[in-house]
Amino acid sequence: MGLLQRAFDEAGLCTLSITQVMEITAVIKPSRALYVGHPFGLTFGAIGDRATQRRVLEAMLNAAVTLGHRGIHDSGIEWERDDLRYRQLRKQGR
């Protein structure tokens, strides 16, 4: 994702991405990324959780307008349903 964003940034486009792993984004260094602590494959929230899905999208739009400088910004949105993200990061689950 960060590589794509870099190419779009270089082309002159205004971009805002989500990152689920700050450490990788810190290496790739795209212009502006919003950290969301959700599991892989559930970027915007759980199945059927339309409120959270919309909240993440609105956070992206808000960040696109308000973040006036480059870097990684924490949305404060975390996954609290179960330990899926924890297991994914330790390669103990998909």
Place this chain on the structure above:
Amino acid sequence: MPFDWHPFDRLSPYNPLHIPLADARVAFVTTAGAHLPDQLPFDTKAPAGDPSWRAFPIETPLVDLVLSHVGYDTRRAAADKNVVLPLEHLRALQEEGQFRSLSSEVYSFMGYVADTDRLLLHEAPAVAQRLLADHVDLVLLAPT
């Protein structure tokens, strides 16, 4: 092929949104591996990944899309594609006037690209040119 994260020395350019969001044309780019059933599926078996991309109309119902991806469990997203590709919410926000319009097409990548040269030098710049030609003001990018 294992990932070899090539570190970059500096952040890429920041191009501010020069107009109010309410006047902006917004595009969505995903690495969820989404595509139409009659489009060539992403190559989930290539050791170096698949840097190609698919475009489909922004109006496409989520039920009409399929997911080809090796990097995440697509079964959850197949049950509710809004978890990775929130097009229903995007369309609702546009109808509510939070931004002016949506790009003509959604651009979809698979996300697993271990050999990045083709992505950086050819595929991503080609999509960037299409976004510029579509007069997009803001590009939202979402990983899986």
